[in-house]
Amino acid sequence: DFDTTVEHFYSQMSNGVVIKRESDADLNSVRWLALSKTLQDDQGLGDDFFLINMGTNFQFLIQRQLKRNLKLKRINTNIQFALQDSTFHTDGGAYGWTFLLYCSPSWDTNWGGEFIICKGNDDYIGVPYIPNRGVLFRADIPHRGAAPNLHSKGPRLSIAFTYVEV
Secondary structure (H helix, E strand, C coil), X not given: CHHHHHHHHHCXXXXXXXCCCHHXXXXXXXXXXXXXXXXXXXXXXXXXXXXXXHHHHHHHHHHHHHCCCEEEEEEEEEEECCCCCCCCECCCCCCXXXXXXXXXXXXXXXXXXXXXXXXXXXXXXXXXXXXXXXXXXXXXXXXXXXCECCCCCCCEEEEEEEEEEC
């Protein structure tokens, strides 16, 4: 499924609007790459059945690890180009979980792009960006994706699947 996931970022399906924050949208509906979703939609899953199916498959794997029942709540695609840093944010409350999938087809860790979690009091954990790998973390922990540096040969691609405990 990794190759098909990468195609979502590069194919004709990806002709949507790319914005950094939902609050920046003055549209009734926004397309995040191949993922079309309405801003007022509480679910945030959109209409990309491939990504919804992938998120559901991850859900069952994660439930087995956490031994908790989950519901897929939101799917976000992300592209970061060189020096396009993001800010620390959270994805949900105390009963939420996010699985972040690294989607770039090839990557050299010297290009940056690591995932950074803030543990508090200037204490951080960095997870290297390695294609076809992912990070599972509590959605209420402040985190951000570091931008690629000037040496990168392409953008940092990722998909975040956010779940809530039920």
